[in-house]
Amino acid sequence: MSVMEDIRQAIATSWPTVPGADLSIRLLEFVLHLPEPETRLMTMPMLARGVGLNGVDQNLLTAITILVSSRLELLQPRAMLIEDGDQEFEVEPDDLSVARAEGVLAHPETGEPILDFEDKLYPFFVPTERLKAIMQNEHGA
């Protein structure tokens, strides 16, 4: 059985009645066929457009959650801090975990606590090593 068939079966088995499950397959196929440089910062609007949606909706969120899940581990979530003036800072996963546990995120420049930091983060996604390996097989074939 091919890797994609494995994945389809896993999704059908683990999320049989979930509305976003079918979308997760389409989403995966979209990402799989992207050139590597275009997988470095996949935002939700980008993924929505990639699967033909007008915007980010609950089904897309479910589809992404499925691909991020520990059962599949195909996408990993990251976070970008965005400030007034559109300045952006990537927040490392470890720092974000600590920030959420302690309730405070330090500004990367000033080291001062950022009020309501969750409101200033936007998520993006990158392929996991597992997905990269699948992509390499697909692109190299």
Add this chain to the structure above:
Amino acid sequence: MAIADVASSLRARVPWEVAQKILEGNGIPRGMGWDRTIEKLADSNDVPGDGEGDLIEAMREHVLAGEKLTRFYSMSSDDLVALRAALNGLTISATRFSAAYPLAISDADIASSSISRPTPAAIELNDDGAALVFASIRAQEVREPVELSDDMGGALSAYEQVVGIRHIKRQSMDVVWIPREGNIIDVRIDFPRGMLLEQGIFAHEQIREQLSLIFGQDYLSNPVDLFPIVDQLYRSPRDGTVVELAFGTSTASLKHEKMRRSSICLRAETYHVGGSAALAAPIEPYRISVQWEREHGAVNSRPELSLQGQFRMTHLVDAPLHEAVIRKCLDTADYNFVRSRVESYMVPQESNEAAPNQQ
């Protein structure tokens, strides 16, 4: 002196993303942000025995190398000999700055001080050369959003956001570096984020004036034009990672590109390559920021060089760029590396071919 006090001096000048690496590299415990880190240092039994010394040394390194607006000067051999001799004969007067060096004077002292001209605070000598360190109190303009409240009256009701301007005082540490070898000296102005370029240029003129007064000769009248390096650096694909680029195209547009994730070079980014390839004539870069990955034992740094030219410099003969912004250096080794990259482009093109393969 408590290690927490030293950390407070670092806090005033070191960006948090750099400070974290300094703390981690020295095995010093840290928390989420400065407040929690300084609390930890005050309470912790986990601070290594030489932790305070390590942080003081880190402070010295950052005074010499951290967050600088730099000008370079090509000197004659005679002038260099004279300058080195004059520096050797210089005595630093006892001042509150020299007494506190390499740390800053207290926040209370800074707040109660007037804005001051740079005065010599220290001389640093090592195998590579000599640094004359100047200290001063400068004001930096800070713009902050102001929370609108009901009692502010109707005058502000038409606005969604109000921005307030205030001036905060900082102790600035500027450096004149005279290497033991070579004929390029450089002057490094403290250039924290948010400081205006015009303020930095004014500070350079202040150092020029002070040096003239001290040594009786104006050595800093002719800074090197760095603008040609923008294009040379862009066209050196093995030299660092381009994270920001502004350029003009032969199709009459101006572009400003930034990479949003580190370690990916704009020179090779798909959209940039495709767009450039579609043109018959080469693009004309006028602004560039480059980072290099460097190892420091357990931590890595990404020192950054920015040459922030303007488009008119691609057309005008007499429109030089004198200032380089050098940021995110952990120490003088990082700064000297960036300096060496800049200097390598100041020589004839033939000797530039061995750019280091350090991404």
